[in-house]
Amino acid sequence: MTFTHAALYRAMNLGHRGSPVRDVLERALLEAGARAVRSFQTNGTVLLDVGSASDGDAAAVVRDAAPLLAERAGYGHAALVRSLDDVGAAIDGDPFAVTRDERTYRETLTFVDGGEPLPLDLPWTDPRDLLDLVAARPGVVLGVVRGGPGTWADPNSLVERLTGGVATTRTLGTVRRLLAAAARA
Template identity: 50%
Template sequence: MSTTFVVFYRNMNLGHPNSPGRALLEDALREAGASSARSFQTNGTVVIEAGDAAPREVVRRAAPRLLAVSGYDDAAFVRPLDRLAAILDRDPFAGAGDERTYRETFTFFDGGQEFGAPIPWTNDRGDVDIIEIADGVALSVIRRTGTRAGSPTAEVEARLEVPATTRTAGTIRRLVKAFG
């Protein structure tokens, strides 16, 4: 039985320069071994069934085609859909925000580095609160100050020195509802 995985591509905007279109992205993943691939929204989020293939290997094998055809060459993070559903089921954002909250977010990264600060953690500008971090997922509450919103991606990348990408909790909720 195949497990459903989600691929979160960093800095991918379907159809924009140096990003593939939807059909090309889905085809590249299927040609690389996914039994199915379905793009969700336009932000580089793709739901795949990997069949007998390792999902990270599917993503790795699709990368050369994405580069050759569209110029896309950035990080991708793979997570089981059921793990995202389990995080949402715990309602981790309950009580974490306040009237200043702009968005609740999931930031994906690879590696087991220590964050180097106690969690929950707030950045110096006070516009990012990382409320939980484990197994390559940081959950954050962000605030907008003036016209600028906090960036959990930038905070995770700076502290852990790895690439990362962020999706709103709303996106993850819609994703789990559509495919879970």
């Protein structure tokens, strides 16, 4: 099996109220036409094999699974679909090195669909010095979060507010593990 795409669900926490359990999520995607599915983490990150399908076909699988997830688990948030090639390209060349320092808490990728281009010159630092937006690449904004639990900034809500699009954020560690898992499959 060859995983070709990732579905990145927004506000999903498997097994919690308003989110499906892993089996329900995977079954819905298979019933919607995926050839193989692997829910990667509890945060709604899913590897998809849609055969030789294009990005549009992978998006159609995720879109067709949405009513099943709503019916079976009450889940109604958005899901963003990316080819694994695009996910890997987003982190080529260590783009976080520009602002990474001893205060770095998380390096993030905020995937965004729709809306307007990010209206900031990058790199950009928020006034509280808790978030750097490092780079914007097609469909993704890279950020460095400073501080720790309870004191950090939220790149997801900032990107949504600035662009008007729908976004979901993953850490660099999650993205690297996702790509490694896909390569092993």
